[in-house]
Amino acid sequence: MPEPHTSPLWLAVRLPALAAEPPASAGHTLEQVGLWGLELTHQVSLAPPDTVFLEVGGSQRLFGGPGEIRRHAREGLQGLGQTPAYLAAAPTPQGARLLARASPGTWVTDRRTLRHTLMPLPCQLLDPTPAQQEALDALGLSRLGDCLRMPRSGLRRRIGDPPVRRLEQALGERPEPRHCITPPQHYRGRLELPAPTTATRAAGFGLHRLLRALVGMLRGIDAGVQQATVILEYPDAPETRLTLGFLRPTRDLEYMAHIARHRLERQRLPDVAVAIRLEADQLLPYHGTSGQLFEEVGTSTEAVRTLSERLIARLGTDCVHRLAVCPDPRPERAWRRIPLEHPDQPPVATPPRPAWLLRRPQRLRSSEDRPYWGGPLHLEAGPERIESGWWDGEDVVRDYYVARAPGGSRLWVYRDHRPPYGWHLHGFFA
Template identity: 30%
Template sequence: MPRKRYLSLWFPRLAAERLLRQDRGASPGPLAVVADRRGAQVLASLSAEAEALGLTLGQPLRDARAICPDLVSQPENPVAEAAFLTTLRRWAGRFTPWVSEEPPAALVLDITGCAHLFGGEDGLVAEVERDCARLGLSLRLGLADTVGAAWALARFAAGPAAVTHAGDAIDQEARATRSRAAKRRHWTRGGQPPRPLPAASAARIAPVGGSRSAIAPLPVAALRLPGETVEALTRLGLRRIDDILGTPRAGLARRFGTGLVRRLDQALGVEPEPVSPARPSVRFAVRLGLPEPIGLAEDITAALDRLLPELAERLARAGRGARRVRIEFSRADHTMQALEVGLARPSAAAERIRPLLMMKLGEVEPGFGIDQLRLSAPLHEPVHPEQHRGHVEAGRRADIPGDSREVEDLMGRIGARLGLEALTRLHPAESHVPEKAALVMAAAFAPPARDWVAGAERPLRLWPPEPVTMPDRPDPADSFRWRGRDHEVVARRGPERISPEWWLDEPGWRSGQRDYWRVTTHRGERLWLYFAHGAALSAGWFCHGMFA
């Protein structure tokens, strides 16, 4: 069995160089990423140019501006930086499938059995450095038998400080001439010639079985210890890892805790520290590049009809159903327009997705023409085939209102115009209070209520209680005044007594128990009136809703 080998990649200027990559070709000057630390703005990441001027990490921003008045500062963006590190993790997957992130700016690769694909470990390291130079990223790396030793070598071993910012070396030529024009490197078009990459430092690559001797001369901070532990070791004269290798473990654990011994064992390979790769994200997307820009609705529809069956087939093969479908139109002037629709139920059927997209195509603005379309399902869920259980089960499901494909398609069409969040449905709740007897839920994300026990008749519309002018006695009179109008009672039915939930202090129920009446007026209105018997608030008549 081959010995484990780990490669630690540390990007010391990740936050600053992420911003530099966004402004390709521009030279903003010295750049610093600023973070708030204990109420003060300090430098969290620096570009190579800013470091060359003497600026340091953790330095207050006001002191840095005194040294470098031309300093360009940007606030830190932890979310964007984490997303960029995830992108780098996917890039590192070309070297090995076992890659894990070490936030905020590092990756760990288990390259066991993979180095021979690149001509050995030296060839793999050279390929990594070459890629980082093309991406414009500074890099420090370490390679050893353990994760802890590789981490220590990447940050504390001697060697070239970093790969300098070289910009993106991706050749970008016009689509129309890409297939005909000869490949030209950027330095033949007036740019600077490429600089040779520095050779991988032998000090950062520990030979197989040599991790102990490789990390011995490094400072104790290379063991990934807390700052207070490092300070305590330094006060005792234990400054290098070699100084504690021969110290009895029991004494170290008693004086500095088991954390020091554990980190030392991990660096030496006594305690295993496997790499746990992130689960690859499942993406469903198809793309169509066009030889000439299009702008007619018929051409856009034809392109959609080519993409949609392929996307539906991929979803069906994976047993997934799309909940949201997004289509992106890339225009010839390098702008992009995106449209998105939602489905009431996950589906991989093209015939159910196409009508929703067709409702949105009228919003497309082709501009100077569309030369690329991308169709994706950013939100999808597993779809399980249902087993047929006979006519009894089919009849029971048919009796459930709102549980049919036609209703789901209708919800999808309405949601394409109003948004699925605007569609709601009621579910039963465990309460006898009318205001709390049902829960309002999003119709697209909640199935129909299957076992809703029918109770007493309730009004179609329910509103906050409104005062009614009527004599204060439990039985309704022959007439009353409500909303500034006089009403004559034609029919009445009741009472139905409802008491408040005594264990809760509901402000709306401080008038005590209620006697509800279904009252029909001379105008044909069927109102839900109640007489409050009085408690913390006085008694009286109120109107609570209206029947259909």
């Protein structure tokens, strides 16, 4: 069945604190809030200097109603550090803007109610010029309801078109085309710190706000990041760049903030930091994980991944590895350490190998060409000839056997055809 038609509903987010910021900084902050807004809707429009419009008519059902939309918006804005924030909703963007300025918290869903709600509001909301305000005063018009009772053509002739146009757009009588932001192919966020600091904790506080904007954008476009870069800016020193790496694409805010905090704690700032940037050049498709109906016994793959990434963040990439097989016939050289994020390789097909190899093969006593280890060994399988290594000067020529000791242990032994010759114990089977 097709989805039922939903009427437009614009949520205006007004940020009065932006009025005190320089225009460039305020514009950047407004853009960050807009990117976060993609978490609530795919239609986000910026209205400088202090307002962001979110079309949430189609999102109410997804989030569970107007109350949940408001709660989610307030929590997100608080996470971005944008408080106070004045919110109001109306069927038109201009109507929502007027309500956010004069009656924050109002939620109007139909145009008839919107008209009655706007009537007692002051005419100053239409942003008249000084001359236009004088004309309004001369006509005795102080409320929007007064303007609505006047003939529209005469009102336009006396006070000019811009205020009347804004009023008509608020009522939905005149189109109000809005340009919605296009989801970017990468993320760039910058935040000037409240005060220069050498404390990584203070820098981490600013980074958390940038991560919140990034996560909102990622949720809105159903993407994740596997790598991001944190840049710390100083007044008299080269910037510091820190890489946040994850084993797979993620958009988990708490998890990303945890990794970032550990990376910052390990960094010593060469100078006082004045700003922090967050950059993610590659936005990847996000594949979420499904939970289990019944709890499984043992450690989950997700828990191991989380632990691994936290160890990398705390200790560094060079200190955390995993083991992998490599195509070398010599058992002591058939494995290597690789980074955790290294892709898996198909295993090399080999005969059975013991799980426990000795660091150095142990020479065995032999009698009549029969090895002994706690008694004579019974050779159950073999020989498996391994002759390799001529290219690096450590070539071997060995015949390997699976042997059983008198006590029942299964061993991996070999007879060496190179000096010092003889029998050797190389490993134990479980």
